[in-house]
Amino acid sequence: xxxxxxxxxxxxxxxxxxxxxxxxxxxxxxxxxxxxxxxxxxxxxxxxxxxxxxxxxxxxxxxxxxxxxxxxxxxxxxxxxxxxxxxxxxxxxxxxxxxxxxxxxxxxxxxxxxxxxxxxxxxxxxxxxxxxxxxxxxxxxxxxxxxxxxxxxxxxxxxxxxxxxxxxxxxxxxxxxxxxxxxxxxxxxxxxxxxxxxxxxxxxxxxxxxxxxxxxxxxxxxxxxxxxxxxxxxxxxxxxxxxxxxxxxxxxxxxxxxxxxxxxxxxxxxxxxxxxxxxxxxxxxxxxxxxxxxxxxxxxxxxxxxxxxxxxxxxxxxxxxxxxxxxxxxxxxxxxxxxxxxxxxxxxxxxxxxxxxxxxxxxxx
Amino acid sequence: xxxxxxxxxxxxxxxxxxxxxxxxxxxxxxxxxxxxxxxxxxxxxxxxxxxxxxxxxxxxxxxxxxxxxxxxxxxxxxxxxxxxxxxxxxxxxxxxxxxxxxxxxxxxxxxxxxxxxxxxxxxxxxxxxxxxxxxxxxxxxxxxxxxxxxxxxxxxxxxxxxxxxxxxxxxxxxxxxxxxxxxxxxxxxxxxxxxxxxxxxxxxxxxxxxxxxxxxxxxxxxxxxxxxxxxxxxxxxxxxxxxxxxxxxxxxxxxxxxxxxxxxxxxxxxx
Numbered sequence: 263x264x265x266x267x268x269x270x271x272x273x274x275x276x277x278x279x280x281x282x283x284x285x286x287x288x289x290x291x292x293x294x295x296x297x298x299x300x301x302x303x304x305x306x307x308x309x310x311x312x313x314x315x316x317x318x319x320x321x322x323x324x325x326x327x328x329x330x331x332x333x334x335x336x337x338x339x340x341x342x343x344x345x346x347x348x349x350x351x352x353x354x355x356x357x358x359x360x361x362x363x364x365x366x367x368x369x370x371x372x373x374x375x376x377x378x379x380x381x382x383x384x385x386x387x388x389x390x391x392x393x394x395x396x397x398x399x400x401x402x403x404x405x406x407x408x409x410x411x412x413x414x415x416x417x418x419x420x421x422x423x424x425x426x427x428x429x430x431x432x433x434x435x436x437x438x439x440x441x442x443x444x445x446x447x448x449x450x451x452x453x454x455x456x457x458x459x460x461x462x463x464x465x466x467x468x469x470x471x472x473x474x475x476x477x478x479x480x481x482x483x484x485x486x487x488x489x490x491x492x493x494x495x496x497x498x499x500x501x502x503x504x505x506x507x508x509x510x511x512x513x514x515x516x517x518x519x520x521x522x523x524x525x526x527x528x529x530x531x532x533x534x535x536x537x538x539x540x541x542x543x544x545x546x547x548x549x550x551x552x553x554x555x556x557x558x559x560x561x562x563x564x565x566x567x568x569x570x571x572x573x574x575x576x577x578x579x580x581x582x583x584x585x586x587x588x589x590x591x592x593x594x595x596x597x598x599x600x601x602x603x604x605x606x607x608x609x610x611x612x613x614x615x616x617x618x619x620x621x622x623x624x625x626x627x
Numbered sequence: 628x629x630x631x632x633x634x635x636x637x638x639x640x641x642x643x644x645x646x647x648x649x650x651x652x653x654x655x656x657x658x659x660x661x662x663x664x665x666x667x668x669x670x671x672x673x674x675x676x677x678x679x680x681x682x683x684x685x686x687x688x689x690x691x692x693x694x695x696x697x698x699x700x701x702x703x704x705x706x707x708x709x710x711x712x713x714x715x716x717x718x719x720x721x722x723x724x725x726x727x728x729x730x731x732x733x734x735x736x737x738x739x740x741x742x743x744x745x746x747x748x749x750x751x752x753x754x755x756x757x758x759x760x761x762x763x764x765x766x767x768x769x770x771x772x773x774x775x776x777x778x779x780x781x782x783x784x785x786x787x788x789x790x791x792x793x794x795x796x797x798x799x800x801x802x803x804x805x806x807x808x809x810x811x812x813x814x815x816x817x818x819x820x821x822x823x824x825x826x827x828x829x830x831x832x833x834x835x836x837x838x839x840x841x842x843x844x845x846x847x848x849x850x851x852x853x854x855x856x857x858x859x860x861x862x863x864x865x866x867x868x869x870x871x872x873x874x875x876x877x878x879x880x881x882x883x884x885x886x887x888x889x890x891x892x893x894x895x896x897x898x
Binding site: 290291292293294310312313314316317318320346347348349350351353359362375376377378379381382384385386388389392393396397400403404407408411412415416419420422423441445449473474477478480481483484485486491492493494495496498501504505506507508509510511512513515516519520523545548549550551552553554555556557558559560561562563564565566568569570571572573574575576577581585589590593594595596597598599600601604605607608 | 628629630631632633634635637638641642645646647649650653656657660661664665667668669671673688691692693695696697698720724727729730731732736737740741744745746747748749750751752755756759760762763765767769770773774777802803804807808809810811812813814815816817818819820821823824825826827829830834835836837839840841842845848849852853854855856859860862863
């Protein structure tokens, strides 16, 4: 069988991915003392009940760790590990598992965390394989856009930290414009269609966010529990606004691309179309995509809060209290995103009216 | 009026203005989806079997998104079928990766939020973490499934006699367009969902090594990659499903016409 370019690429990714995964399983990536669990002994287990009448079992295991690198290399240590059957904040360790440890001056070892990086590399390899297998040459575009966007995300966060959560709206709106411009440049190149998609994206974001922000102010942000923003290290309100602006951006770009591309093709096939007909077609196309698109974001935002929601409900908190402290911000974020996604439909269609001159030129040629 | 009520009302007005009945159906699908999520959480908290919850709620959620999000029976059926198939594959992948990564439950970063809550609640958090990952991917998978099926069905409608090779080429092209935008939607959704956590990592100067082994980071990164894989798989699977379906229908049609005409014509047609 002849090796095509695609097959060679797949083979290379597979071999490289497997080697790096195995290497990362055995060796530390960067500083840190790595150890291997060489022996596991169950010491005891006992039933426990807490003040909420939750029944769990606590286990104690004795682990023998062999240090794999650093100044203590080759030495073995005994460690005891307590974990609950639910493994909410602690976990069970297994024979042969690799863990990062800290060895104290008193000669005691302490498990810091399980080694997990190799699984990320494994998952990345699988993703890359499937990406190249399906998209062949086009896959580098997606790779490029994801990488560039991740870097831009990092820069945005650095700026946010530098401004310490002030000027959020200005910062994240400018970031959104840069994100959208760069992404459309990568996928579409510099041409009229790209400019129209960009215009539609920015327009929809500005109008939707302006409207939502207006509603927030008009209702005095009543019922928004900013205290519930998880992992807040700065003003939670600024975090909420920032994540709402960025979260919906991809969906609005997705939708603008779909609508503008479809309408442009439609117009090319049928240059006699009136604006009225085009408006109608745009709404029809948008109608089909907007529902599923809202659900994409809704599920991403809601699912993240699910572990906490379950815990709150488990501990006999009322439904309204649980909702307020775990799900309400996700719902608000989804609602604002949904408004953006809905408004993109007419805005992208209106922006597509600007397509006409190009089609006429193309017709003339 | 609270902000949430106002936003709900404004969204309802806008969605009906833009989408008419279809918009109303989309609005309904979001409400139902919310109820399903909350019900799943409530049942699990009440001690329901998590596997059972997964088996019941995954198809229900897919059906809600697909059937209320599209306006054509055949398209909805096909999209539901392909998204369900991909979800089955993704569930296996998620279970495997969650187990290998040993990244489940809550991280050190949640300590502050855990004050006053039970840390031994008696529910299997490995399975809950897997279920959360599955739920996050469902929206993206079904959205890609609807787009891909709509494109392919339209293609077959306009050129019913398309050659297999041309069909594959068009499907490939369509898949590329859909994937590029779908992956963006997921990526920015992920940014929007994890903004605060990433600022936490940056502020506390996490070193790369610490970050790559951090429970929450690995959890979130795996969800992102699993969602990517989910939408990627939609393309070949839908192409194959619809192609197979089309062939099946064609053969069936041929058989009927052959049966109706003389038997000698059947052998000629086969050549």
